[in-house]
Amino acid sequence: MTTEPFAAVDVIRAKRDGSRLTGEQIDWVIDAYTRGVVGDEQMAALAMAIFLRGMDAEETARWTGAMIDSGERLALKCSRPTVDKHSTGGVGDKITLPLAPLVAACGAAVPQLSGRGLGHTGGTLDKLESIPGWRAELSTDEITAQLEEVGAVVCAATPTLAPADRKLYALRDVTATVEAVPLIASSIMSKKIAEGAGRLVLDVKVGSGAFMKTREQARALAASLVEIGAAHDVATTALLTDMGTPLGAAVGNAVEVAEAVEVLRGGGPADVVELTLALAREMLALAGLGDVDPARVLASGRAYETWCRMIRAQGGDPEAPLPKPAHVHVVEATESGVVTGLDAYDIGVAAWRLGAGRARKGDPVQSAAGVLCLAKPGERVERGQPLFELHTDTPEAVAAALPLLDAALTIDEKGADDDALAAGKANEGVVLERWESGRS
Structure with missing residues (x-):
C-alpha cells in the first residue's frame, strides 16, 4: 500500500x-484529487477554505502549475507568431467570432480552444455549431494544420488538458465557490497555458452580466491573471470591459453568428466593433505585429475571407442559411422616452x-433561440416601437422570458432633452481599464 506524504484533512485545516x-x-492535493485519493467532499472543504481565506500570488501560481501538470500540454508549432484570447464570459459576447479571423488576417496565428455556455453566459462552441456542418472536435494534428493553413482555429479543448481543473470546476459550481478569485484565475490560466499559449490577452468582464460585478472585483481578478502569466513566462495583458449592458443587439446562438458576420463584412454594432479592434490591437502588439492596423484589415474584407476559410476547414458552410426559430415574439414599448438601462x-x-442556454452541462440548446435588443441605452423610443424580438x-x-425583459429595460419618460439623453449613454466606452504585469 502506497503511503501518501500528506493527509487531506491537514491541508484543509491549514488553509481554514x-x-x-x-x-x-x-502539488500533492491537486495530484491526489485527480487520482481520486482526495474525495470531492474534501476538495469542496478546501475550496471553501480558499474562498474564505484566499491564496497569495505564489500559492495561486503554484496551484495553477499543479493543475497544468495534471494533464498534457499541447505543443502547437506554427510559422506565424501565436497569440490567444480569453473572455471571462458575458451576454452577447460573440467577440471571438470576428476577432480570431481578424487577427489571423493581420498575420498572427490564433489557437482558440473554447467552451460551451452554462446559465446566462453563452458559449462560443454552441454559437458556431449553429452553422451547418461545422464541427468543434479536432485532433491536435488538425489544429496544427489549420493554424498553419488558415491562421485561426476555434474548437473544443481535448479532455487531457488540465483534467484537475475539469473536476474542480464542476465541484465549485455546486459548492458556492465559483467566485473565489484564486480559483477563477488558476482555472483560466491552467487551461490556457496547457493549450500552449505563449502570449495571452484577457477580456475581464465587469457588470451585472459578468461573474465580477464590481470594478474592484474585476481588478483583483485581472491582477491575479497577469501575475500568474508572469510566473509561467506567458506574456499577458488584461482589459477590463463593460458587461452591464449586452454586447451588440444579438444574444443567443445563430443570431450572434449573424451579427459577427456583419462585423466581418464591415458593419455591425459599434460596441462589438470597438471591442473587437481593441482586443485585436493588444493581441497583435504581443505577437510583435503592432504596426498592423486591424481596422484597415477589417475594412478590406480579408478578415471575412479568413472567416470563410476557417469555417470551411472545420466542415461548415459559411454561406448556408442559419437556423430560423419556429416562433418570434415582438415586445413593444408601452411608453415613450429615452432608454437609460438594459441589464445584461x-x-x-x-x-x-x-432555449439558447443550458441549466446543466450536457443539456441541449436551441440554435435559433435568443433575444434581439432593438433599443440600447441612450436611444429614444416611441410608444409602440419594437424593443425586443x-x-x-x-x-x-x-411567458417565462417576458418578466425578465421588462425588468431589464429602463425608460426615462422625461428624457427628451440632451442632458437626459447623455445620461443614458455609456459614454465611457466598452473598454474600462488595461492591466499588464499586474499594474493598470
Whole structure:
C-alpha cells in the first residue's frame, strides 16, 4: 500500500486557519484529487477554505502549475507568431467570432480552444455549431494544420488538458465557490497555458452580466491573471470591459453568428466593433505585429475571407442559411422616452429560458433561440416601437422570458432633452481599464 506524504484533512485545516499552503502541499492535493485519493467532499472543504481565506500570488501560481501538470500540454508549432484570447464570459459576447479571423488576417496565428455556455453566459462552441456542418472536435494534428493553413482555429479543448481543473470546476459550481478569485484565475490560466499559449490577452468582464460585478472585483481578478502569466513566462495583458449592458443587439446562438458576420463584412454594432479592434490591437502588439492596423484589415474584407476559410476547414458552410426559430415574439414599448438601462444579466437569463442556454452541462440548446435588443441605452423610443424580438422553438417559453425583459429595460419618460439623453449613454466606452504585469 502506497503511503501518501500528506493527509487531506491537514491541508484543509491549514488553509481554514489562514496558513499559506506549501508548494509540496499544493502539488500533492491537486495530484491526489485527480487520482481520486482526495474525495470531492474534501476538495469542496478546501475550496471553501480558499474562498474564505484566499491564496497569495505564489500559492495561486503554484496551484495553477499543479493543475497544468495534471494533464498534457499541447505543443502547437506554427510559422506565424501565436497569440490567444480569453473572455471571462458575458451576454452577447460573440467577440471571438470576428476577432480570431481578424487577427489571423493581420498575420498572427490564433489557437482558440473554447467552451460551451452554462446559465446566462453563452458559449462560443454552441454559437458556431449553429452553422451547418461545422464541427468543434479536432485532433491536435488538425489544429496544427489549420493554424498553419488558415491562421485561426476555434474548437473544443481535448479532455487531457488540465483534467484537475475539469473536476474542480464542476465541484465549485455546486459548492458556492465559483467566485473565489484564486480559483477563477488558476482555472483560466491552467487551461490556457496547457493549450500552449505563449502570449495571452484577457477580456475581464465587469457588470451585472459578468461573474465580477464590481470594478474592484474585476481588478483583483485581472491582477491575479497577469501575475500568474508572469510566473509561467506567458506574456499577458488584461482589459477590463463593460458587461452591464449586452454586447451588440444579438444574444443567443445563430443570431450572434449573424451579427459577427456583419462585423466581418464591415458593419455591425459599434460596441462589438470597438471591442473587437481593441482586443485585436493588444493581441497583435504581443505577437510583435503592432504596426498592423486591424481596422484597415477589417475594412478590406480579408478578415471575412479568413472567416470563410476557417469555417470551411472545420466542415461548415459559411454561406448556408442559419437556423430560423419556429416562433418570434415582438415586445413593444408601452411608453415613450429615452432608454437609460438594459441589464445584461436579465437579458442573458431571458435568452437562456428561451432555449439558447443550458441549466446543466450536457443539456441541449436551441440554435435559433435568443433575444434581439432593438433599443440600447441612450436611444429614444416611441410608444409602440419594437424593443425586443424573442426567438424560440418552444413558444411556451416566452411567458417565462417576458418578466425578465421588462425588468431589464429602463425608460426615462422625461428624457427628451440632451442632458437626459447623455445620461443614458455609456459614454465611457466598452473598454474600462488595461492591466499588464499586474499594474493598470
